[in-house]
Amino acid sequence: MVEAAVDAKGELTIPRVDMAVDCGATVNPDRVRSQMEGACVMGVGLAMLGEISFKGGRVEQDNFNSYEVPRMTEAPREIRVHIIPGDYSKPMGGVGEPGVPPIPPALCNAIFAATGKRIRRLPIRDQLKV
Numbered sequence: 001m002v003e004a005a006v007d008a009k010g011e012l013t014i015p016r017v018d019m020a021v022d023c024g025a026t027v028n029p030d031r032v033r034s035q036m037e038g039a040c041v042m043g044v045g046l047a048m049l050g051e052i053s054f055k056g057g058r059v060e061q062d063n064f065n066s067y068e069v070p071r072m073t074e075a076p077r078e079i080r081v082h083i084i085p086g087d088y089s090k091p092m093g094g095v096g097e098p099g100v101p102p103i104p105p106a107l108c109n110a111i112f113a114a115t116g117k118r119i120r121r122l123p124i125r126d127q128l129k130v
Contacts, residue, residue, distance in 0.1 A: 003017070
């Protein structure tokens with residue numbers, strides 16, 4: 001669940017994100033929370049800024065000076081991670097990046113709830129600017 005706020009100028013802020021993860025038995029909950037928090041910020045970055053374009057057969061974003069990543073000001077203010085209790089009698093698994101894919105559609109739905117505007121393509125970039 002993503003909570004989004006868009007001001008009159010079209011500036012987006014994300015006050016809060018709630019994420020649930022069912023990764024089986026959790027040996028180190030702090031590591032799982034950290035992984036999911038990072039996945040959330042990564043998902044926001046991909047939704048807002050993640051674009052690879054080509055010109056003359058070459059990638060235009062060839063380094064971090066031309067490929068934008070989210071800054072702390074663009075990250076959610078609060079990320080709550082809810083870990084579903086696992087069964088230690090079952091084979092152990094792990095957690096990777098399951099938190100990344102749900103973020104862009106959740107963010108677009110939150111923007112719709114806040115503004116009534118549907119986002120139909122990614123990255124969002126300046127689609128909210130007035």
